Amino acid sequence: MDRTGSGILTFALRDLVWRYAGADFELRVDELAARRGEAVACIGPSGCGKTTLVHLIAGILVSNNGTVQLDGTDLSTLNERERRARRIRTIGMVFQEFELLEYLSALDNILLPYHVADELQLDADVRGRARELASEMGISDLLARKPKKLSQGERQRVALCRALVTQPKLLICDEPTGNLDPKNAETIVELLLRQAREHAATVFMVTHDHGLLKRFDRVVDVRNLNGRDA
Amino acid sequence: MKGVLRLSWLHAWHHKAATGILISCLGLTALLPAATRVVVERYGEDLTARARATPLVLGPKGNRFDLTLGALYFSASSLDTVPYALVREIAAGGDATPIPISNRFTARGRPILCTSPEYFALRGLTARTGTPPLRVGDAALGARAAEQLGLAVGDTLPSDPTALYDLSKPASFGLHITGIFEANGTADDEAIFSDVKTAWVLEGIAHGHAKTDELDNNLIVDRSAGNVALSGALIEHTEATPKNLEDFHVHTGEDRLPLTAIIVLPRDDRADTILNTGFNLREKLQMVRPREVIDDLLAIVFSIRRLIDLISLVLGAATILLTVLVLMLSSKLRARERDTLHKIGCAPGAVARLLGYEILLVLGTSLILASVGTAAVARFAPSLTATMR
Structure with a gap:
């Protein structure tokens, strides 16, 4: 297991190069790591590779150049099935567009990882945890509603509960406040960071909202990852 | 789930x-x-079951499907008729039992099948209530017909007039319901059954009226030895009752009375072959085996x-x-x-x-x-x- 200083690393990228086939785009990361419980914000202009970086950390994309370690394991040594299994156990993901399933109630959306992954067992404890999370997010009265009947802010709270219900070690958020008004954005980030702290989860959040950066332990600019890690 | x-x-x-x-x-x-x-x-x-239970059908030359479906399912046909004399001829031959069939008339749109008691034995029809038709004007109903017409024993069912505005044609004739048959799950359940003599009343060949010596003189056109000519203004009986039953008569020999078809039940295979061959040699007749006709159909x-x-x-x-x-x-x-x-x-x-x-x-x-x-x-x-x- 990789350790640096006083903390255990949740993820660590080294000498990473990523190119999309047939495109000029190239993402280079000399070194990027986050300690357990650390909240890292990621900024950078559109098209600089923030989402690609998120996908590389999550093991959705795998590069043969360089290493990505997640919770001490080099993802390139795992096959697709193992990476997927590790992802659903270790990582909670929050997206800009919430990505809730329209045909499921808020509660079923929260429990989605347990519905679709054989390795996760849906039991009374999990249901209780889902309801508790919903209560902490202030949406306990909305659990029976479908996403269409929820406001934008409420949808993102549901998405946040879905990411947290598996008790992940790493919370990856790809512009989760992009579709929210400033007040809702503040609230969501506050809830997100509080929950992460309570569960000792590392947060890696991509954002364009510079007003939120002060809430994070560290800020990295994707443009500076090549040779000059922030 | x-x-x-x-x-x-x-x-x-x-x-x-x-x-x-x-x-x-x-x-x-x-x-x-x-x-x-x-x-x-x-x-x-x-179709096959009913055809198998009906060995032979004798009728006029023409479409064999019409003849067979008419005899088996009482469907109306444009075929000519055959004379009642054939029933007597077959019975006299002793090789087969003939069952006369006449289905040229209807009551409330349902076929009236005028036949003899042998027909009920052939189809296994037994009366649930009352009795089968025994005399002129009696009628028994198939189970479904009774249910759908809402009739019971003792009710009267008028036949459908053949030509409402033609006074030369027979008027509607009241049929007395004497019985209702048990259902047998065939076309019989839908039909109205009557005696073959009723068919001739419906045809207008047989009729009933008061005795000539009881009639008003104005209704008698001519009276000579052995013959009385009556006026067209004479009103005939429109139903048969115990009181007027003896008034019904025909003015022609019974042998000439028309039938739609005759179901023939041969005694054995030999009789079947002889009857089939013999009748098919006749110019105006045909005898069919319903099973073969239905197989073709x-x-x-x-x-x-x-x-x-x-x-x-x-x-x-x-x-x-x-x-x-x-x-x-x-x-x-x-x-x-x-x-x-x-x-x-x-x-x-x-x-x-x-x-x-x-x-x-x-x-x-x-x-x-x-x-x-x-x-x-x-x-x-x-x-x-x-x-x-």
Whole structure:
């Protein structure tokens, strides 16, 4: 297991190069790591590779150049099935567009990882945890509603509960406040960071909202990852 | 319901209108050939069973299908009649039992089958209440006919007039309901049965009126030795009662009285062959074996069924292709959902199962729908085949 200083690393990228086939785009990361419980914000202009970086950390994309370690394991040594299994156990993901399933109630959306992954067992404890999370997010009265009947802010709270219900070690958020008004954005980030702290989860959040950066332990600019890690 | 199966069910339920339409299309596509097969097979069994129980039918030359269906199912035909003398001739020969059939008249749209008591024995018709028709003007009803007409023993059922505004044609004649038969699940249940002599009253050949010595002199046009000519203003009896029963008579020899057909029950195979050959040699007559006629008819029906099967196959293929298109479009619309599931760590197999279960759900429900529909058709096929007659 990789350790640096006083903390255990949740993820660590080294000498990473990523190119999309047939495109000029190239993402280079000399070194990027986050300690357990650390909240890292990621900024950078559109098209600089923030989402690609998120996908590389999550093991959705795998590069043969360089290493990505997640919770001490080099993802390139795992096959697709193992990476997927590790992802659903270790990582909670929050997206800009919430990505809730329209045909499921808020509660079923929260429990989605347990519905679709054989390795996760849906039991009374999990249901209780889902309801508790919903209560902490202030949406306990909305659990029976479908996403269409929820406001934008409420949808993102549901998405946040879905990411947290598996008790992940790493919370990856790809512009989760992009579709929210400033007040809702503040609230969501506050809830997100509080929950992460309570569960000792590392947060890696991509954002364009510079007003939120002060809430994070560290800020990295994707443009500076090549040779000059922030 | 758990896991991915639950998600598939929830997705199908969320899009219930679209799912319902898809299930209906597939269900109906499967139902059409299955139901056609059931109806045709039931129709074939029905026709064959009745034809097997009817060895020979004698009638006028002409369309053999008309003759057979008229004798078996009382359907109206444009064939000529045969004289009652043939009944006597066959009976006198001693090789067979003849059963006269006359079905040229109706009452409230239902055929009146005028025949002899042997017919009831042939078809196993026994009276549930009352008695079979025994004399002129008596009638017994098939079980369904009694139920649908709402008649009981003791009621009177007027025959349908043949020509309402033609005074030269016989008027409606009141039939006294004397009995109701047990149902036997055949065309007999739909019919009204009467004595063969009633047919001649309905034809206008036999009639009843007051005795000539009791009539007003104004109604007697001419009186000579052995003959009395009556005025056309004489009103004939419109129903037979115990009091006027003896007034009914014919002015011609009974041998010339018309019949639609004669069912012939030969004593043995030899008699069957002799009768069949002998009558078919006669210029104006034909004798048919209903089993052979019905087999020929069913061959036509089955060839039509094959055509329907072929059409169903083409329709089925088109429906399946359209269903595949719908599923492909649905899958395309759900690309984002699949992407989300992939990103959160869902196995590709689970995504495939999500779609697969939904397809199975639609196909399974369609098959259940088609099976229930086919069972319903099978349940009601007897009445369906009755309406096809």
